[in-house]
Amino acid sequence: MNITDVERDALYKVIHSRRDVRKDFIPKTIPDEVLERILKAGHHAPSVGFMQPWDFILVTEQQTKNALKKGYESASVESAQKFSDEKRAEYQSFKLEGILEAPLGICVTCDRERNGPVVIGRTIKPEMDLYSTVCAIQNIWLAARAENIGLGWVSIIHDDVLRETLDIPANIEIIAYLCLGYVSNFKDKPELETFGWLPRENISQLIHKEKWSKKA
Template identity: 60%
Template structure:
């Protein structure tokens, strides 16, 4: 299958316009067929040994999302204490999640037992199954952007908080809590870059030829 120039350009547009959305979510519901397409894109991510270790827990219930929010608040306070001085105050000023504002939350997990103990490609590097689930997150994120949906990854939360709120078995690893919904606008550049937290690094500084 050959990709046309227009299709190539559309893919790059999606990649470069993807944002981690925190505060622009609208209350508009996400249609089932749209969410299905986005989840199907996630399900077509590459996975080590074709083990497909992911599951997707779709959460619309406000009370459940309030439990996730409480878990975020606990981890958020812990994180703030790790920064010092002006950085701590700047960190506290950031809007870092949209758990209650977004109409849908999706938890992406990893079942590390799904294909047994020995998995093609996971023998030397056992963490490859976790990376596979992260690939599913990226697929979901890009597909959502192509659907004009915003996505925010809430990483400031302990796995046990997510497990308890969603009834996830102990052997399943929660990889990502994603806030999903239509938004009022997408930022032109990442918010942390705008805030001066960190700059985007130059690609030339990160590419090595032949050896490090």
């Protein structure tokens, strides 16, 4: 099945306009059929040995979100102490999550025991199942953007908070907590780039030819 030029251009548009959304969520429910398409996109990600190690926990109840928000706030205070005084003030001025504002949360997990102890492609690099799950998250992110739905990855929260709140078994790895919802607008650039926290790297400085020491 060939991809048309129009379809190709649409894919690149989605990739380049994807954003990590932390605010601007609006109180509009994601229709079931749209959510199904997004989750199926995640489920069709590549996975090592075709083990499909992911699960998706859907979070909509306010009580659950309140508990996760409390966990984020505690982790954010802890995180702020790791920055210099100058950077700490700037860090604390950023809004870095949308746990309460987003209509839907999705916790993505990885079952490293799925389909047995020996998996094709994981015999030398056992962490490949974790990378596979991240591929599923990227698919979800791009599918959400194609549906004009914002998504933000909340990484400033301890796994034990997610594990206790969402009743996740001890043998299951927690990979991500995602906030999804329709938004009032999508930013032209990533917020941290706009704020001057860091610039986008020049891709010409990131490409090597044959050896690390040789720039392309």
